[in-house]
Amino acid sequence: MAPLHSKSHTSLGSRKSSIFNFIQQPPQPDVYYVGVDVGTGSARACIIDTNGIILGLSERPITRHELKANFITQNSTEIWNAICYCVKNCIRESGVDPEDVFGIGFDATCSLVAINEKTDEPMAVGPDFTDHKENIILWMDHRSVDETIEINSSGDKSLKYVGGQMSIEMELPKMKWLKHNMPGGINSCKFYDLADFLTHKATGSEARSYCSTVCKQGLVPPGVDGSTTGWSKEFLLSLDLEELVEDDFRRLGGIPDKNGTFLSAGDIVGKLTAKSAEELGLSTECIVGSGVIDAYAGWIGTVAGKVDNPTVSNKLDSKNNGTILTSCGRLAAVAGTSTCHIAMTKEPCFVQGVWGPYKDVMAKDYWLAEGGQSCTGALLAHVLAIHPASNELSHLAEASNLSKFDYLNLILENLVVDNKSRSVVSLAKHMFFYGDFHGNRSPIADPKMRASIIGQSMDSSVNDLAIQYFGACEFIAQQTRQIVEEMEKGGHEIDCIFMSGGQCRNGLLMRLLADCTGLPIVIPRYIDAAVVFGSAILGAVAAEEAVQEHIHKKGKSRRSSILETQRSQTSLNKVGSGVQLGDGQHSPYTAPTATASTTNMATLAYASTQTGSHHQFPTMTPMTEETDYFNQPPQKKPFSDEDDSEDEQTLSFGSKSNVQKGLSQKLGNLSLKPLTKTTDTSPGAKLWKVMEKMTGPGKVILPSDENHPDRKLLNAKYKIFLEQCYKQQEYRDLVDGVEAENIKG
Template structure:
């Protein structure tokens, strides 16, 4: 283990399934890491909520554990930063007291509001791939106003998880420029706040409920308050540096701050972030986002709503014994699942999986799309299904990369992280399908490292984020594509793409009949 020593930097990341804190030194070495899980609430189909107090409880637990297990003196923490899942919207009073549970990113109750936003055809939507997502801030805030009018009226602020956590640390209400650009329709090159869109929606009042002070990632917010320091087991006065969206922090933790690189962050869903020197407007791809992380550069974002969550679904329904045995012996779940999928050759003997289990985020932006498994015969086994799931989700990534290439952006290198990156077979399939090498980094928890990098840069230890990643991110391995497998996959990828158009109308009919009520109150 490399030698580590102060100064140290604390990164806190509020995730979907839990909160993770990590302490790092100036070379990016992990001093300590701790994770705390918390529940989700699903009161209705298509709804997903969390209790913000669970986030703060998780922060207290993990920060104290990191200090203890890393044998770190609190006074050696030079700076703190916090990142969080985006689009997790929360109405609060000015003291931070929640007026309603947080509406999570995966919650699609604002479907109707998003459709009305899209019907405006406002020019600002071209920076959202031409289509507003029901996941985003404006649709959710509008839903609160229209369906919970008392909550909306009594809320001093409508914020995201990231705003709230920064307030808990500093007693300051500010907004991360990263979140505002990527999920609030703020556009630096088009005048900033989306006033014309809000005017069309007769919703300009939301501007009075947003923290209007914007800070870029890596900018100082303030100092850790005495109360927060007491609850976290830290020293008051530690600089708190602005963070952002967890997936974008992971992009930084992967050193994807240079053009033509793509960050592949594989969790329950998969995020694809690419850095470009020029704006590229691609239908179905979110952005381009100017200076959302790196000054002078644009970011393009694609995404798959279901990837790791489909693997979890498979394990729970088709391989519970294997999963239980792996847990009992302390084996990583993906090692056990890889053994199953490795029994089958590329192409899964003609089995095709469409990965739209929770709709399609990119490139169709179709929340009514659904998953499918076709080509089944009596010779197929659960190993075939898992192999086809691995391949279908990789086809989804390839589809996003092909969409970018069609519009003039060629990805040359892919850097992978997230829980899904623990599957060597799944990553190899991604490399084979896309025909692009995949790079791995030493620190697996790249969103936590990226957040710590924000802290190190913002507290003056580096001249730029790129300078910090050069010192703190280390490549640990490479996965090269198998050309023979790529040729096999080209045939099945074509069938994957054509399946959507063959099944789209049927998907929409069934989704509308069975799930239409999920978008109502």
Template sequence: MADTYFVGVDVGTGSARAALVNLKGTVLKQCVKAIKTWNPENDHYEQSSDDIWRSVCHCVKEVTSDADKAKIRAISFDATCSLVVLGANGEALTVSNTSSNEQNIILWMDHRAHAEAALINATKHELLQYVGGQVSLEMEIPKLLWLKKNIKNTWKNIWRVFDLPDFLTWRSTGADTRSLCSAVCKWNYDAMKMCWSAEFLKKIDLEDLCRNNFGIIGQSICEPGTAVGAGLTKQAAEELSLLPGTIVGTSLIDAHAGALGMFGCRAVLNEHDKQLEAALDNLQGKLALICGTSTCHMSLTREPCMAHGIWGPYRGAVLPKYFLNEGGQSAAGILLDFVVKSHPQYTAIQAKLGQNEHIYTYLNKLLKKMTEERKCEDMCQLTKDLHVWPEFHGNRSPIADPNLRGMITGLNMNDDEEALALLYLAFVQALAYGTRHIIDNLVEKHKRVPYSSMLFCGGLAKNNVYVQAHADICQLPAVIPDEQEMVLVGAAMLGACAAKAFESLEATSKAMGGNGVLLKPKSSTKDFHNRKYRVFLQLLEDQRKYKSIMEMECSCTSIV
């Protein structure tokens, strides 16, 4: 078994990736290839399932090129929760106003279905209690309703619709199955009764999906990590350069794969920190943050916890016998990129960076220097007079309002490097205050089991200023896995479980989760962040006040 390997495939917002992973959860080789996104009009983001599959095949071939294919026991997939639409014989069907069939995926971050989400939420159906009280326009049912209303030729010719992770397992096995993770988290599947609700679909004018025993949206719902069909088909095996029949594990959404990978990660503790060991090992006390373009906040409980604006509780969405709650920020990494790249100093800083130096590394060093020069007790104090409400792309959790917008107070006319560094730090802190807002909503308002630690993976997990800000603002220890590619490891875990390398998915997570570095919160910053958090919450109230003022009917009378 020592030379047994698994392939994990992750399809994110901008790229497909694959990794060869061993039984210890170590990534031995990985490959990444960009995928194409179309943005033909405001709020419309579209991709191609053919383009994605080609990129997946390229990456898998690359990471397995030197491996003995007979020793690769399984392959599994995770992907963004994007909607894939197929017609007869699995051919791509357009989801675009451009009418291009190549554009057959509505990307997760697409916000075209505002009206449809509002219509669904107005029903106040009991299923909505499992999505924080209201469906998000990022989920699949509002997007399907939009398709029915707006692209009628596509609607009448649909054969199957898939969540992107399920498309990948279907494309590789030919088995028409769906992951419980995708179905319950993004399709309003009733995980408590383990069935689709015909009554719900009829109520929102999607009874077409009930035909042929829900064949369009999937009759067979499988738990993550179970084997799909008979493994790789001959065609898929050739395209991936693997052996036919290689086991394929039921998929997860990409963020959920990262959570699975991290839930089993252990913090390396010194003698002074041993008292934290029990708390850090408590699965119900862990908050997993998957920090990329967006940030997803994942946590598990034995008993269901219902909270407004927090998705879930989803039964069995990641691990059997646990309920998943999912918070999130629609814009995280992409927001920091926007702030930094739109600043006048961005081009000048980029021009003087070394080949392997990242602009965030440069800004972090500059912030440290500014802290010393200004004789601040801690870096966080640099933003004493600069405050941000970060919802430039709407709020996913815990308010669940896609119409909220960003706010900044404390700006001046400085446009030098230090001004950019301060603005960047204020936005990093604002994202961390957003995480605290999610935690408070769950623990204080809804009596969830208190959190004892946070775990970080994704691009932003490599930024210590971002992680330390979260630890200080939430006053929770943070764990950063030694293996940085935990989403890929989580994907590989699904295959390892399907191949029965371990007795259960939970055991697989613990065996392959590896170790991590512990960052402890600084108690000296607690009072500062408590006050700044009060400002953060006040910004929300101010925005609501401004909106209310502007929506008041004008009482002015015209002068003749």
């Protein structure tokens, strides 16, 4: 984790009377939920109880193919098999009876899946159209450049709701490319976003999610801007996509509430089919919740978190009216290779360069917006990889038993002492690092943007690498401030940033984010598992009524009767296949405890052993200064970058499943109550209720006082950052104009 100092904001005594030291309510016996997350490089699954405690976590890599430049594909059969392996494995790890899993939720990357309408089998998406196993065009596939340009030149009103223009990462340009390049066209196809395909595979339902279709396929929900059918017949016909219009848009899932079912996050899709239940190792009474794009599962898994700072807690609580409206003002930053910034509002807020506003994605009549940085984790990995001292850093960090980032942070501390600098921030006062190496997603939405670095010398030492690394971290933080400011100009009111992902362990980066934005940064209980945890919440939301019936009838519900009948007929398949700092002090930017993993929370446990359950919970370790949740020592074992999935290079410091393993039954100490029946039928009520009960505590990092010297310096450098951003565009226009005249001449 990444605290402000090596000590928490609150004293141990005050914490003993806070929500973090109330006795954990025991979970409801025999009630569990599974979450599935499909990322770019791996599939993972977790199982949670009614308090949101992860009891088991499993991960398996998945492959992607690039047979031709910019053509990147995946295999839906491989992904489903990986999911089945992970679900069975995490259930086995937890010791939970599969029949006690009431709900399952899915999230995935926003990739396009092509399926044969008649056979429901995969269809090849090229470049090798004879290979029908490769039926997914990955989100990062950039084959549809011309199609994207044509769509964005149409001026259709749907573009207004995707930040002004469609991204090449979205799915309509990919469908248009297939129309003109697939042998025989798309007459045999139906299309799904990957998350929707997974719920289809699990249930057989053709239901689609508003998250997938609104965010990535161009659906404008009925009632928005005169839309009556969701899809625009005129728009699709103008793009030569008459096949998508046939039979009231059946290939896209149909028209909402006519011939198609479209659902918000966690709405019930259906129960598992007999086939999918057997493959997943679950029962046919397990209920499937409507899925979301992976970053949105990160929003679900973080923004309802409690914090350890009374100032921030009181401010957030003052806006808590018990409905999902409470989440408005809480920005989720879901970080990996790139970072997505997701915020909810009650009314639509239009921000140039920020995708959305998207209606009904999380809850009926609420809107979400999605900003983003195309290069954050990948930026830090790139800066380390290209520097002449890269290999030296690897050897030194390994010899010191530290991660590369912790080692660089300690080098910066040493440089402060050696150079008699005022602070770590002032070390890099003449380093002006603008890091859009891979274009800009938000807020200027310019894919032609590139990096510019002012202040480089011929120094090729590890010390110079540390300064450039600091510059990259500062860039990420300054650009986050730029995104937040643009969102606030468009009507958002951002109070707090809820982070997730491996970058949370970088104390330097988290402190810079707080000081650049001037906002509290909240680190979640589950750093690496926030997304898959969010998908498990989707399963809990969908299964809530079944759970209430089960609890109310004390395990003698209709569900129980059905399972008893099934047990008498068949047996379910339950298993499947060193640096020293000069004066011994650390700045709040680089204190070693700022990067301690959340696995340190494993010293906590449930208060009592739950009897009558399939799963036993140990007694809670007494809270002492040594076992203080907020002041755990850093990990001592070596970190390994080789185990990380490709979509979070070097940032997790080890496999996600290993990082979170052992958290089962040991992450108590929350004042959460078992699920209780609610009569609130307002939009998003069930989702928010479950999120609040399950999300648990987060660690808050407060910005320094606005008159602090580092804040003043960062404010001055922000002006330079903005000049580097907009001047680059001016310079390009200038030389492009000259070149145009040269070519004409």
